[in-house]
Amino acid sequence: MTHTSTATSAAFPLTIHPHWHAAAEAKGFGILQRVKDRYHLLLSCHTCRRTHASKIFVLMNSQPQCPHCIEARWRDDATAAGLEWAGRDPEDRHYAHYIAPCGHNLRRQFEMVKRAAEGVCDVRCELCQQHKEQEEASAQGWELIGPDPNRNQNYRLYQHQACGHVQRIARANMQTGRFACGQCGEDWPAAPSYLYAMQFRLASGLRLVKLGFSRNPDSRLRHQLLKHRDLDAKILKTVPMATGQLALQAEKRLHAKLQAGFSDQVAPPELYSDALRVRSEVYFADTAQVIFAMLDAIEAEEDS
Incomplete structure (x- = not known):
């Protein structure tokens, strides 16, 4: 009687050689069996205990990487x-x-x-970022149209809601309001402005005051003068002026009077160079009342 076996041989060898086991253990894996074809092994990761298929060539010639890890x-x-x-x-x-x-x-x-x-950069959402930039533009009376046509990452394309003028504007300027419409805007000499007095408390506790002028004193303080946003600083007084040119002229007169009559109250730049982005026109706090009186006098003149 002839015996016929129904068993079939594997489509690929099942032998796992000892040096394969040794290589796998040295690289953080165990070999469970051969899979797929004669070139693949099923490895078990010693770190996560999960399995993945790896080529024998990879195991023997490089470091297998566990996809689960x-x-x-x-x-x-x-x-x-x-x-x-x-x-x-x-x-x-x-x-x-x-x-x-x-x-x-x-x-x-x-x-x-x-x-x-690792803290090297931030991940931001494009949709939320666009909404944020549109809110910034709306606060200044503009509408965000899109990216800069010249592909400058610091600029955007905006449209002025008042006159419809389309203009490239640096986003930093849109945030601070330090720009003018190229069609209907006024340059700073003709635009309304302010004289201001500001106070700064340095890390040492020293208080200083600054006299100056700006079309936007708050923007001047927060975005131009301070080197550190956490510095204790505030606007003490502002006086509206009809034009930037008049404000500049008045400011120069006031500084001339202060430096002539209170030269010992001029603060040396080395006292505040680490905190402020200016090198002059800063005084010790004792001059604050003198500056207030000068500004009050100018305000009275402007109102008369």
């Missing part, structure tokens, strides 16, 4: 960057999808999120 690091980076992991991008192996705190889905490179997790 890699994804765990991506998830950790997302959390550290303030994002929620939403999965890999199926179209590009260098990208993944993340959920921002605002709820919007962001597509970002792994390396960019890693840098954000």
Whole structure:
């Protein structure tokens, strides 16, 4: 009687050689079995205890990478960057999808999120950023149209709501209001302005006052004068002037009087150079009442 076996041989060898085991253990893996074809092994990661298929050539000639551990690091980076992991991008192996705190889905490179997790850069939502920039423009009476046609990252294209004029404006200037419409705006000599007195309390406790003029004293204080935003600073008094030219002339007269009559009250620049972006026209706090009196006199003249 002839015996016929129904067993079939494997489509690829099942032998796992001892030196393969040794290489896998040295690299943080165990070998479970051969899979797929004669070129692949099923490895078990000693770190996460999960499995993945790896080529024998990779095991023997380089360091296998556990895809589960890699994804765990991506998830950790997302959390550290303030994002929620939403999965890999199926179209590009260098990208993944993340959920921002605002709820919007962001597509970002792994390396960019890693840098954000390390504090090197920030991850921002384009939709929320556009909304923020539109609010900045609206506060100044403008409408955000889009990116700069000249591709300067610091500029945007805006339209003036009052006259319809379209203009390139630096975003920093839009935030501070330090610009004019190229069609209907006034240059600073003709535009209304203010004389101002400001006070600064330095880290040492020393108080200083500054006399000056600006079309926008608050913007001048917050965005131009201070080197550090946490410096104790405030506007003590402002006097509206009909034009910037008149404000400049009045300011020069006042400084001349102060420097002639109170030269010992002029603060040396080395006292405040670490805190303020100016090198002159700053006085010790004892001159504050003198400056107030001068400004009151000018205000009375303007009102008469």
